[in-house]
Amino acid sequence: MNTSDPFGALATVTESGIWFTERLGGLGTVYSMPFAITFDGxxxxxAxxxxxxxxVARNPVLAAAFVERDxxxxxxxxxxxxxLTTVDLQADPDHAEAIERAEIERPFDLARGPLLRCTLLRLAPRRARLLVVAHHIVFDGHSTSVFVDDLAAAYAGDALPPLDAAATPRDQRLAALLPGARRFxxxxHTGATDVVLPGLRGVPGTAGPGEAVTFDLDDRLWSAIRSTGRRLGHSPFVITLAGWLLLLRRYGNKTPMIGVDLGTRSPAEFPHIGAHVNELPVALAAHRGExxxxxxxxxxxEFGLRSGADGLYRYREVPLSRAVGTVRPAVALAPVTLGYRRREAAAKFSGLDTVVDWALPNHTSRGALRIHVVEGPEQQRVTLQFDPGVISRPDVERIASHWxxxxxxxxxxxxxxWNSLPFAGREQALTQAGRATSSGPRTTLPELLAEQIARTPEATAVEDRGASLSYAQLGAAIDALAQxxxxxxxxxxSVVALLARRGVDALVAQLAxxxxGAAYLPLxxxxxxxxxxxxxxxxxxxLVLTSHDGQTALPAVDAPVLLWDSASPAAGGFAPGRPPHPGECAYVLxxxxxxxxxxxxxxxHRSLANLLLDFRDRLGSGPGHRWLALTALTFDIAALELYLPLISGGTVxxxxxxxxRDGQQIARLAADHRVTHVQATPSGWQLMLDGGLALDGVTALTGGEALTEPLAQRLAGRAGRLLNVYGPTETTIWSTAAELPxxxxxxxxxxxxxxxxxxxxEWGDPVPPGLxxxxxxxxxxxxxxxxxxPGLTADRFRPDPFGPPGARLYRTGDLARQRGDGVLEFAGRRDEQIKLRGHRIELGEIETxxxxxxxxxxAAVVSVGEAGEQRLVAYAVPAGPPPSPAVLREHLAGTLPAIMVPGVIELIDALPLNTSGKVDRVALRARPVDAARPDAPAPHGDLPTAAGPVREIQQIWSDVLGTTAIDIHDDLFDLGGHSLTVAQISARIRARLGVxxxxxxxxxxxxxxxxxxxxxxxxxRRSA
Structure with missing residues (x-):
């Protein structure tokens, strides 16, 4: 810093970076740095x-503003x-907090200043509080200590001596350090910018409104940090940073990254106030067993966290955007950032008792979580700033407890x-996992059905194409075919393959x-x-069992084939040697x-009976309940809608x-037959609702696909009762159920x-709630x-380390989180989570x-292309007048990072469905994508509608970058551009093109x- 002539010079590298990101807009007061001194006396x-x-006179930067020139x-x-502004609150001292907050939230004007505000709140005759709010472009954490010490000295009447300039100008130091920084x-540098935190909802923006959770470490823990540091030969900062990295690893971040604030002062600059700090990323994966x-x-x-080492400390003055061409300056280089500051005891103000609040919250957030640590002589204070729009206070308090x-x-x-040590949340997760307390029901579906036939022989069991069967008739038909x-x-x-379409004959065949005592295999x-x-x-x-309508589709098979129609009752009925055992196979799907x-x-059988008995109790199933059976027999959920009513006295x-596949026909049939219960996938529900299905008083079950919130609201507003159910075929239809809304x-x-x-x-350890x-x-x-x-079975069905001997767990491949109240939230398939240019992306979030x-x-979003050349393609079915792809892209750009906005958005009349009624993503990925569509990127070459601007901007780039070898689709940052390059190009576009x-x-x-x-x-837009 040139203290003799502080004005008229270009801003420093740090100041320029802050200035640039401030001009990106939408940052609020994220760069405001408030602290306060309370005086008694x-x-x-x-004075x-x-x-x-x-x-201020000793540090002219505090009297500066920053304007743009070229x-x-x-x-x-x-x-x-x-x-100094004084506010007398002696008559109303309780109003001080509101005034402080308003002053902290008042934005700065970089071009006019001042960038330092001092407000004295008079609270009582002998009590006052000085609130100081500085903009980060002229201030940093170390500056707080310097300001307080200098202020105390000047208040005591001491003359503050002028400051010495650094021995080597900063631009010369940067030039010397840059080659080594680039190699380091x-x-x-991993390039990763995503993060997993408990309860984190969506992708955090760079800055937003914020709240804070603050806590002081107790004496025992602070003593443990210091003694561990001494024992391992590290500072408390390293112990603290390592703890946060390990916590992020425990949360599922494979290579956790934290943006760390590092001071860049040379020894001669320690007495200086100003922005002498640089945020740099530390990313390190902890190995299992380490x-x-x-x-x-x-x-x-690895990161050179010792003085003189080749690493962060040596290159801390070099902004990452200068050392890594693909990094673009931002208010936070990582979703989690750490600012760590040591301070000695505050200087004493003559004749006064003082308390310094070193880092007041500025009511903003940076990324997902901003960690402030102030290390004092006696304690360590930690403040976690967060955006309540993306993570809740209880979740942040839980994070603090975990750390x-x-x-x-x-x-x-x-x-x-580290991974074997006790961890908060593990026991809670195990407690909320549910209990398997028995080997299952001692009954089977055939026994349950026989009991129901005996109770209500004359009641209607099945209705199909205008005909019906009573329970007695159904039992007789089953016995005839069983014989x-x-x-x-x-x-x-035995295993019997059943080749038949859905109908009463197929139902009789399965039950026969x-x-x-055999198992059926539906085809x-x-x-x-x-x-x-x-x-x-x-x-x-x-055996292969088929009917006349299935016979035409019968492939060549090396097994006996039995052709059947609706069978006549057999004299005397059928008497099997013994009923099937609960441990025997019921079906193969x-x-x-x-x-x-x-x-x-x-x-x-025990698995099927367990499901049926649970839902019989859960839904209160009984006589008068009429279930719509519309699911293909090869989809496992068909068993619930066929069998539950039959063991409860209801009607199928x-x-x-x-x-x-005709929503209108289904709606008419449901109305004509006074249906009370309907089960379908979300795709099926959309089809039926669009067809006019009335749901007054109907119990609706939805599962098999992720339920979107708009559809959930639509169903909940119409159905008498709505359950969202989940489960893979391997765990017998449904394993969880939620009452919505x-x-x-x-x-x-x-x-x-x-x-x-x-x-x-990924190691098989329980994750804490919210993760x-x-x-x-x-x-x-x-x-x-x-x-x-057997090999595949052993791979997917593993020994249960949390259960009794012999217990097993099935690996679903589905992602979920468990809330603090034990309720599970579905988060998509693991194989629908893709990595695109280093970013982890959930396709379901884009669809939502x-x-x-x-x-x-x-809507459905798929990833197309080979690894390394993947791109996102979105398909949308319009609701009413179709929107343009550009409108939808603008809508997405307002809520998602650019990396998550599909390059192609195609409007289609309907999403393809597979035979299970789910969205056929294989068919979507196979659709040709037309790169020449208006919403796709333009091909290489000139843009006809922008020929003039292209030529002008090409010339501007050449002038600023000093090269003519530039293609119009080259990325500025790939060519070595940085924040100041962008600012220069912006100024020249404004001057030459008037935009x-x-x-x-x-x-x-x-x-x-x-x-x-x-x-x-x-x-x-301006000429419109």
Whole structure:
């Protein structure tokens, strides 16, 4: 800093970075740095005002403002110098907090100043409080201590000596350090900018409104931090930083990154006030089994956290955007940032007792979590700033508790594996996982049905195509076919393939197979013959049972075939040797395999009975309940809508297969048959609601796909009762259930009877409530395994480390989080979570944001292209007049980071569905994507509508960058551009083209083509 001539010079690198990010807009008071001094005693206000003037005179930067000249910030005198303002609150001291908050939240004007405000609040005759608010461009954490010490000295009457300039000008130091910094960051910069925190909702913005959680470390913990540091040879800062990195790792961040504020003062600059700080990222993955001692040693070694080492400390003056071309300046380089400051005891003010509040909250947030740590002589104070719009106060308080517990554990056990130490949330997660207290029901579906037939023989059991069967008639039909099957050698342990479309005959066939003690394997005649052939070859059934309508689709099969129609009752009925045992297989259902080969899931009777009995109690099922059966028999959820009414005295109303994809036909049939219960996937519900389905008094179950909030609201507003249910085929249909809307958005509820549901990290450890993990399910509902696939069964069904001996868990591949109240929230498939240019992206989040647009009825987003060349494509079904893709893109850009906005948005009439009624994402990914559509990026070359601006902007880039080898689609930052480059280009575009593009627009459109498009758009907007 040139203290003899502080004005008229270009801003420093740090000041320029702050100036640039401030001009991006939307930052509020994120750069305001408030602190306060409370005085008790006879305060001399005149002496205090004089002392402030002395401190400002000694540090002229406090009297500065910053204006733009040729796109660059220049330091100039403020329009008004900093002065002391007094507010007398002796008559109303309780009003002080409101005045403080208003003063802290009052924005600064960088171009006019002043950038330091001092307000004295007179609270009582002998009590006053000085509130100081400075803009970060002229102040940093260390400046607070310097300001207080200098103010105390000047108040005592001491003359403050002039400051010495640094021995080496800062620009010379930067030039010397830059080559080494580039080599260092080439090895250590990960580029990752996402984070996982408990309860974090969505993607945090760079800055926003904020709240704070503040706590002091107790004496025992602060002593443990210092003693552990001495024992391991590290400072309390390293112990603190390592603790936060390990906590983020425990939360599921594979390579956690924290943006760390590092002071950049040279020894001669320690007495200076100003912005002498640089935020740099520290990203380090903790290995499983690594001790805290080893982790801290590796942290210090890899990032050079010792004076003189080749690393952060040596290169702390070099902004990351100068060392790494692809990094763009921002208010926070990482979602979690840490500012750590040491201070000695505050200087004494002559004749006064003083208390200094070193870091008051400025009511803003930076990224997801901003950690302020002030290390004093006796204690450590921690403040966590956060945006309540993306994370709640209870979640932040839980994070604070987790950090304290982790620090305590590693301090007590520095030579034990960090991941084996006790961790808050583990016991709570296990307690909320549910309980599997038995081996399941001792009954089976055939026994439950027989009991119901005996209770209500004359009641209507099934209605299909205008005909109906009573319970007695249904029982007789089952016995007749069971007798034929028995005569064909079918019995306990047999597998019978059933090739039939949904209808009363197929229902009778399934129940007849179960009556014999065998397991049925449903096949759909409308599926490709090749698929059915593969399944039959894999399953090798003992018999294939088919009807006349299925016979035409019967593939070649190496098994006996039995053709049947509706059978006549057999004389005397059918008497099996014994009823099936609960541990025997009830059905085999084939699901898609990741290798392309379907796999057969074997579900036992006890698992099916457990589900049916739970939902009978949960729904209060009984006579008068009429269930719509509209699901394909090859989709496991069909079993609930077929069997639950039959064990409860209700009626099954079968939807003919040809009507199942016509929402209007389903709606008419439901109304004509006075249906009371309907189960469908969200895609199916959308179809039926669009077809006019009335839901007055109807109990609605939805599952099989993620339920969007707009659809949930639509259903909850119409249905008498709404349940969102979840479960894979391997855990018998549904494993959890949530009552909506009470359970909240995204809720899939809590486990059903005798079921456990764990949310685990990649190492199989429970994650704390609020964190994302993979769902593992245990209990009675678990399938036996995959037919003929012992290796696959062993891989997906693992020993349960939390249960009794012999217990198992099924790995679902689904992501979820468990709330503090135990309710689970679904978060999509693990394989629908993609990495795009280093960013972890949930496709479901993009779909949710699309559905928030009033002109979008349905939406799906897929990733297309090979690894490294992936791009996002969104498909939207309009609700009413179709919106343009540009409108939808603008809508998404307002709520999502640019990386998550699909490059192509296509409007289609309907989303393709598979036979299970779910969105067919394979079909969407196979659709051709037209790169020449208006919403796709322009091809290389000139842009016809922006030819003039393209040429002008090409020339501007050449002038600023000093090269002509530039393509109009080259990224400015890839060419070595940085914040000041952008500012210079912005100023020259304004001068040559008369268009003032906001810096955030240039930041998002950092190509010549993008800037030209923005210039044309702005010109058209102004002339409209």
């Amino acid at each position: 006879p305060l001399d206000e005149t 205090l005002a004089g002392a402030i003037r002395q401190v 796109g660059l910030p220049v330091r100039v005198p403020a329009a008004v110098p900093p002065l 960051w080439a090895r250590h 001790t805290f001692r080893d982790f801290t040693t590796r942290l210090v070694a 304290r517990e982790l620090i305590r554990a590693v301090a007590d056990h520095p030579d034990e594996a 034929r099957l028995h005569g064909a050698g079918i019995g306990t342990g 197979v179960l009556r014999c 759909d005649p409308d599926h490709p013959a090749a698929r059915n052939t593969r399944i039959l070859a894999d399953a090798r059934p003992d 084939y699901t898609s395999g990741s290798t392309g080969q379907p796999k057969g899931v074997q579900v036992e 109303v079968i939807v003919p297969p040809e009507a199942a 009470d359970a909240g958005p995204g809720a899939i509820g809590t486990p059903i009877a005798d079921t456990t549901v764990h949310v685990l990290d 994302l993990g993979e769902l593992w399910i245990g209990g009675v509902g678990l399938a036996r395994g995959y037919l003929g696939r 944001r699309l559905l928030e647009h009033p002109q979008v009825a349905r 003032d593009l906001p810096l955030h627009v240039m930041y998002d459109k950092a190509t010549i083509a993008g800037m030209a498009e923005a210039v044309v758009g702005e010109s058209q």
